Amino acid sequence: MVVTNKSEKEEKMLMPDSEREKELKAFDDTKLGVKGLVDAGINKVPCIFYHPPDKFKRVSELCNRDYTIPVIDLARVHEDPSEHKRVVEKVREASETWGFFQILNHGIPVSILDELINGVLRFFEQDSEVKKGFYSRDVGRFMYHSNYNLYTTAATCWRDSFYWKMAPGGAPKPEDLPAVSRDILLEYSNQVMKLGTLLFELLSEALGLDPTYLIDIGCADGLFGFSHYYPACPEPELTLGTQKHADLDFITVLLQDHIGGLQVLHQDMWIDVSPLPGALVVNIGDFLQLISNDKFKSAQHRVVANPIGPRVSSACFFSTGLNPTSRILGPIKELLSEDNPVKYRDVSIPDFIAHYSTKCLNGTSPLLHFRI
Structure with a gap:
């Protein structure tokens, strides 16, 4: 009897929990991540990285129509007041229809963007023994690991990551950051904080609110980053760099390198977010969809594995x-009307995240649970 590749893959995904947990722990204990597997010369993807087939197709597989993520020039x-009005309208349209857009001339010099990419590469490609010293699963000012949800998600992703926190509480102490990336992480974080002020002003206006509204209610109070390193994958069809998800924050600002792999789910199709030189990707998070009462959309997205690599990206999340925190999320009262009744019940940020962490690791949106 001939067994198809798909059946073999699905069969291997059904390994006993005890066996899977043993393999996860062995992988975790190396403190070398996916890069360690690649450096060891593997030519097959281990079973813990297998992902089930996705029911959505890439747009390139379905039609010739060109779907392009909106690009907004902030120059x-x-x-120019008329240009400001035009940008606000573009932000509104992109946030309502896509939940994603790219920005150009955003004020962060290309030299800083390039140095951040290089700083991420330097960290992951430094001496393994030095890098191991940062390996942890305890959230602090800085930590490096592979797959933050390694033991709770159904499939492991083909990436390694490091986390750093900027706000609240101010910048981390220099000694808390790795020497090879320290200066650029501090500089880039400061630049993103400034950019966040502009973005929240534009988003406030796009909602028909005063420019400082979202800042005044605390949307810019928290900032943390995840920088990702996606090694070249020998069997990219079997796994994902990042599984399908939406972000648990207000907005995300992402820098990606030239390789690509980021996709957004739009109209039940996967659309590539193609890299643009000097651009940053901005996407709406679940918190902003909730407080905007569904006016802005938090889109699901993923990163496909790639035979070319390493791919590098760095995402900054505006969230506390x-x-x-005792922060309560609820639809903004100024946006509600008889024609636009409240769609969500009030929820604390800890309760929202707790529900996500226990009920939504399969890609289900936590927003569904809090809808009225």
């Missing part, structure tokens, strides 16, 4: 979700 947003 003259402060200089990793800090002790």
Whole structure:
């Protein structure tokens, strides 16, 4: 009897929990991540990385129509009132229909973007023994690991990551950061904080609110980053770099290198977010969808594995979700009307994240649980 590749893959995904846990722990204990597997010369993807087939197709497989993530040029947003109005309208349209857009001329010099990419590469490609010293699963000012949800998700992703926190509480102490990336992480984080102010002003106006509204209610109070390293994958069809998910924050600002692999789910199709030189990707998070009462959309997205690599990206999340907080999320009262009734019940950020962590690791949106 001939067994198809798909059946073999699905059969291997059904390994006993005890066996899978043993393999996960063995992988975790190396403190070398996916890069360690690649450096060891593997030519097959281990079973713990297998992902089930996705029911959605890439747009390139379905039609010839060109779907392109909106690109917004911010060059003259402060200089020309008519241009400012045009940018606000583009932000509104992109946030309502895509939940994703790319920005150009955002104020962060290309030299800083390039140095951040290089800083991420330097960290992951430094001496293994030095890198191991940062390996942890305890959230602090800085930590390096592979797959933050290694023991709770159904399939492991083909990537390694490091986390750093900037706000609240101010910048980390220099000694808390790896020497090979220290200066650029501090500089880039400061630049993103400034950019976040502009983005929240534009998003506030796009909602028909005062420019400082989202900042005044605390949307820019928290910032943390995850930088990802996606090694070249010998069998990219079997795994994912990042599984399908939406972000638990207000907005995310992402820098990706030239390789690509990021896709957004739009109209039940996977659309590539093609890299643009000097651009940053901005996407709406679940918190902003909730407080905007569904006016803005938090889109699901993923990163496919790639035979070319390493791919590098760095995402900054505007959220206080990793800090002790009593913050309550609820639809903004000024947006509600008889024609636009409240769609979500109020929920604390810890309760929102707790529900996500226990019920939504299969890709289900936590927003569904809090809808009225």
